[in-house]
Amino acid sequence: MESLVKSLREELPFFKDGYVYLDSASTSLTPKLVIDAMIEYYKEYRANIGRGVYYAAKFATYAYEEAREKVAKFINAKPEEIIFVKNSTEAINIVARGLNFNREDNIVTTLLEHHSNYIIWLNIGKIRGCSIRIAGLDEEGNIDIESLISHVDKKTKIIAITQTSNVLGVKTPIKEIVKIAQENGSLVLVDGAQSVPHMKVDVRDLNCDFLAFSGHKMCGPTGIGVLYIKEGLQEHLEPLCIGGGVVEDVNLDDYILKKGPAKYEAGTPPIAEAIGLGAAISLLSNIGMDRIEAYEQILTEKLIEGLSKVEKIKLYGPRDASKRAGIVAFNVNEKDPHDVAVMLDERAKIMVRSGCHCALPLHKYVLKAPNGTVRASLYFYNTLDDVVKLIEALDKMINFFIS
Ligand SMILES: Cc1ncc(COP(=O)(O)O)c(C=O)c1O
Known part of the structure; x- marks a missing residue:
């Protein structure tokens, strides 16, 4: 090492x-091979993805999808479960805005959270009328699991929790929390912004429903992040943003959205950045x-x-x-x-x-x-x-x- x-x-x-x-908890530095991968895209095959049929367009599409495959393998997911987003903040917003909350629902989060996994839920409470419940911490700053359990019930739509605190570095017992959630029929969103760059995170093992993380905290470029959505849940999650690239068909007064990651990746995505993230993941995986x-x-x-x-x-x-x-x-x-x-x-x-x-x-x-x-x-x-x-x-x- x-x-x-x-x-x-x-x-x-x-x-x-x-x-x-x-x-580095704020943002990590960028190794040369990550920069080189992005420069190669700009110099050698600079084209949009998923559109053109000429060589460079096909190659760019291949490279972008290859990056998705690398991300999927890195967290033990399927490529269809990986959505490229701008950062963790956008990933959490997609989940919060895309789920169908109503007044009877409650959302459980914790005092450990970064604002990106906190005020987003307060906002959902305001606009959808559901209640927000905040689980406490013990005197060292570890999650108080009894407090969390006491806040979760059959009306808990989602538990949104960080896997590693961006202030105290404490880790939360995600597997245990997923079990509590499942006993109550609740979903779990894991904020992996500070965990995915530093430890092996396996979504199948955790059995969480959503995982959010940012490329720029794991040797990748800025402007690219990931939202993992467990298979089957995409049907219940509306996209935050729609437009070009997300539709299967459009008629005079209606449209049909695509299935899979494309549904959430409206417009031209951050192509070079996805390729750069793929290079960063290769580096981390090789180490x-x-x-x-x-x-x-x-x-x-x-x-x-x-x-x-x-x-x-x-x-x-x-x-x-x-x-x-x-x-x-x-x-x-x-x-x-x-x-x-x-x-x-x-x-x-x-x-x-x-x-x-x-x-x-x-x-x-x-x-x-x-x-x-x-x-x-x-x-x-x-x-x-x-x-x-x-x-x-x-x-x-x-x-x-x-x-
Ligand atoms: C735990 C945690 N969640 C979310 C975020 C937001 O990440 P980003 O700014 O990349 O969206 C951060 C950023 O520091 C973080 O530490």
Whole structure:
């Protein structure tokens, strides 16, 4: 793994200039082979898909569909179950807007969620009149499964839950939650934005109904994401957007939508981006998701261990690194998190995120940190040296504040 990481870092921005990038939960860096795959499309076979019958059009269609097959294999789905979207946010909106909610229904979500899996449901509550139920967390920030169970009943249309928190890095027991949902006849949407890039996610094993994730957090380009829809459910999910490419037939006053992914991919899709995502998935698959997860686990343990020892640092989330992914939120000695992030950047060339990370309910009501937190997030191209640099820089900064 070390030699692979070393050669990858040579082609990524920041590292070769001495910067330390610790903001991959926000967006990951893009390996050269991903950029090359997109350039090849633009230079060699730049044509629209699913339309033309000439060589380049057929080749572009083939490459786009090949990317869909790679995504499907990556999460153990069928290609027909994979919808290309813009990002996780769009994927969750498609599910929320496309299901037929009524006033008697309720939706269960949690305090761990990113706004993209939270306010979308609040909005559905407003426009469809159904109630939104929020499951709580334990004192470490893990999902309180008893609280979740108490909110689910026969009127729960969907449980929408993240698999990994984008603030605390905690993982949720999706299989257990799917069982609870099935006992009540409810659907489960998994927000995989922070899990799919970092661990093996198998939709057949999870048995979830929907899975949303973003290409740009897994070495792919921006502008491409994925919505997995379990076989059979597409019939019950209206598309968010219609137009060219989605119809089987059109008459003067009616139309018939296609079946399968095309139903949800109106207009010209992000072709180069899908091909780029396919290349990113080949890279991740070649390395092996289990290997990536194990490597990141080692870095996470060191990060938590190191930060716990720095005086004046308040760490959020479980201390036991095996319970979490490489996303660690903290605060420094009552300092504004943005000030800490600016100092890390300016004095130590370390890039971290600061603020509420699109998770205001979690910061306000659970962490009691309404001004936010500093968040360091890792990916497999980080090293132990990156972790050590962050800890040393914080240690120095805190001495500076105190003196
Ligand atoms: C857990 C989680 N869900 C959803 C999103 C939204 O992802 P995107 O901005 O790619 O739509 C993010 C982004 O950080 C996230 O961390």
